[in-house]
Structure formats: C-alpha cells, structure tokens
Amino acid sequence: MSRYSLLLLVTLLSLASPSQGQAEEVAGKVGYMSGTLVAQRTDGTIKVLGPKSEVLAGDMLITAKDSYAQVLMNDGAKMTLRPHSNLKIESYQFRKEEPKADNAVFRLLKGGFRTITGLIGKRGDPDAYKLRAASATIGIRGTDFTSRLCATQGCQDENGASAKQIVKPPIVQSPVIGRVMLIQGALIAKEESGKSRKLTLGAPVYEGDVLTTGKQSHAVVAFRDEGRVSLQENTVFHVEKFKYDKAASQESAVLRLIKGGVRVVSGWIGRVNHDNYQLKVSSATIGIRGTKYGAWCYGPCVTGALEGVGVEVTEGEVVLVAPGGSMAVAAGMAAAIAIDTGKPVPIVKVPAGALDNKVPLPESVPVDMKEQFGAEAGTGEPGLYVTVHDGHVILVQGDNKIDLGRGETGFTNEQVLSRLTATPVFMGNDNAQINSESSNNSPNPTVNQTGCVVK
Secondary structure, eight states, X not given: OOHHHHHHHHHHHHHTOOOOOOOOOEEEEEEEEESOEEEEOTTSOEEEEOXXXXXXXXXXXXXXXXXXXXXXXXXXXXXXXXXXXXXEEEEEEOOTTOGXXXXXXXXXXXXXXXXXXXXXXXXXXXXXXXXXXXXEEEEXXXXXXXXXXXXXXXXXXXXXXXXXXXXXOOOOBOSEEEEEEEEESOEEEEOTTSOEEEOOTTOEEETTOEEEEOTTOXXXXXXXXXXXXXXXXXXXXXXXEEEEETTTTEEEEEEEEEEEEEEEEOOSTTSSSGGGEEEEETTEEEEESSOEEEEEEOGGGGGTOSTTEEXXXXXXXXXXXXXXXXXXXXXXXXXXXXTTTXXXXXXXXXXHHHHSOOOOOGGGXXXXXXXXXXXXXXXOOSEEEEEEEXXXXXXXETTEEEEEOTTOEEEEOSSOEEEESBOOGGGGTTHHHHHHHHTOOSOOTTBOTTSOBOO
C-alpha cells in the first residue's frame, strides 16, 4: 500500500469515527505482520499498528489488501487476520487471578481469520469466548478454527492474493466417519496419538478411535455409510479402518470388538463387495452380507483367546471365520467358537449379557444423515463459513445449532444453518500463508515499529 493510500484510508476512517473519549484496557499486542494493519479506537482515533503495538478492547482491527497480521491476546490466544478483514474486539477481560470474570466477544464484519484459542473459555465459563458474525454466533470449546465471511459467491472478490498466487487444493471430505446419536453414562474415545476425549451427544467419531463405555453406560453411534452400532456397558470397540466416499468410489471398514458386546446394523459398505467389511473379535472375523447382528467378547476372549466369542443374527447373514474353520450364520441363528477345536459351532443359548442389557437396538434410534454428516458444499453462496482444525465449536443461529468437530466445516446465512460434506476450496486458499505467520512471532523486517510500510 502506498503512503498516499494509507493516508487516505486513515483520513476516511477518522471522518467516519465518532469520538467517545473512553480509554480501554490493553487486550494484547501485534505479533507477526505483513502489509498494513490499523486499529479504529473507541475514542475516534485511528492507529497504524506495527509489530509489538498494543491492541485494546473495543478496537476495530482492519487489514489492507495483501496484508496479514497476527494478534497475540493476553490469555494466550493467537489470531491471524487475512487480507481485507474487519474484526472488532467488542469486549475483552482477562485476569489471571479471576477465571470466573473472563470475557471475550469478537465480531467479524468482513473477511476472515484463523484462531488458536487461549485460556478464556477453558479455565472458567465455557461460554466466556464468543465470535459473532452476521446472524450467527460461534461458541468455542478450546479449539483451532478458521472463520470466513463471504459477501460474494465463493468469496471471489475478497481474496488478498491474486488468482495466479492462489493454489487451489482439492476439496477434501470431512474426516468425521461417525457421530454419537445416543448416550447414557460415560463414553470415551482414545485417538491413535494416545489423546483421549470425552464424547457427548452429537460428538464426532474418527477413523482410529477406540470407543470405551463405562459401567452402567451405553451408546449408539451412526456411521457415514448409514450403518449403526450399539455399544453395551463395559465395551471396548476399535474403529481400525473406515473409508466411505461415494465420489471417489472408496469403501472399506475394519472394526474390532476388544471387549463387551455390540449390536450392529450394517450400512452400504460391503453390500456389493462383501470383503470390504470385517468385524474382528479376538482372532475370529465376522463378514457380513447386509444384515443386523449382535457380537460379544466375554471372559477369556478379553485376553485374546477364542473362548467367549460369539455372534447372533436377527436379519440377513454373517460368516464367522476362525483359525479352526468357518460357518455361515443365518437369521435366527447364533454361533460361538468351540473351546476344544477352535471351530465355529451353532449354539442355542446366547449369553445373558448379550441380550439382557439396556442399550436400544441401533435401528430404533432415528438419524438424519444430511443433518449429521452434512449437505453438499454447493457453489459457495455468501455467508459465514467455519472450518475446525482441532477441538470443536458450536455454530448457533437463533434457536438452532450444530456442533462442529475436527475437520468439519459449517455454513450459515439468514436462511440456512448446515454442516457441509466437504470444505470449500476458498477456505484453504491462504492457509499456507496463515500457518506460516501463525508460527512466526518475529517482527516483519519490511515493517517498521510504527506500523508504516517501508518501500
């Protein structure tokens, strides 16, 4: 931006800003920046900001064309504004010794930014941190997310970089492969990284998750291919592999029952190619033929033995395969692994724990697949887009809300509130630039300490 353009911007903002004569407290400071960042203060003054400049509660932060700026808030939050963005800090209060008094409310009026949240909303009131935009509010639950307010179709006239500079990544399907549709008691998911998270109603499930129910607890999980599973109490269930993408013609599922009992309604995976679906129990495997069935792993099975492994079919057919042989189990039949031979054998009496439990049948729980797993990304109509990189956010419009987990994108305008099946291309156009700046807190050598650009 030229000195003349910068002076004109400051002059216009000054004319449009009424003087309020009220001092606001320092909320944070500017970290890395590239280009031009100005703050419109509550007292009517305009401040051109540079690295280490103070940011105040009440400030309207404005980035110019081709400009990025990182703001480091006092509670540890990091916000990186993209070009042509207006972000107002409506209120901000953080005292180390007063967690209950925490408060942070931001309003996005134009453009977008990426946020890694700090202590506000984590240590006291979970509703203390909010982002408002148009007719929606974003509630934060300790997360990393990108928000973008598009005034035009696909944000086409709002990209700070030129079309030649933009590298358009492919639209990637959401990594959410399942969602909790019913829960009683405790349900924990352990990720492949070793991180554990407590699941609530509507919480997402990812490939690699190990789901564990506690005592007197049960849950029903719906999967992206329209399959469902009920988890009994004291059950450990591993989603080892799950791929379902109609557009890419990908479908495969490898599930493992480590302990306890499940009832399953199979979905689209495996209906055409039966080998694409497997449920493993100890060293036995259950292959399906489009069906409803229950499986259990009790007693010795929990330590890896075949004893205590069984299946009972209510609709369709399964094939129970063990090292000692295989057996087709049709509707109305049950089978277990014989202790002496290791072969599947028919049984008349099903273990009491497999039948006498409080968990509902999975098919009895209603699931709106479009609501739970998203509407098509469409053509990028104007509105607010929110993509979650880690943690989760709650996107609220009036009396309606959706809970977005890692890898999911939500969209809202005055008429619509929806979860998208995939993230629109324009949400990733400048992620590389934002990520680079978010990890670099050193001052930009092309910007002096007053915030003026050095040409």
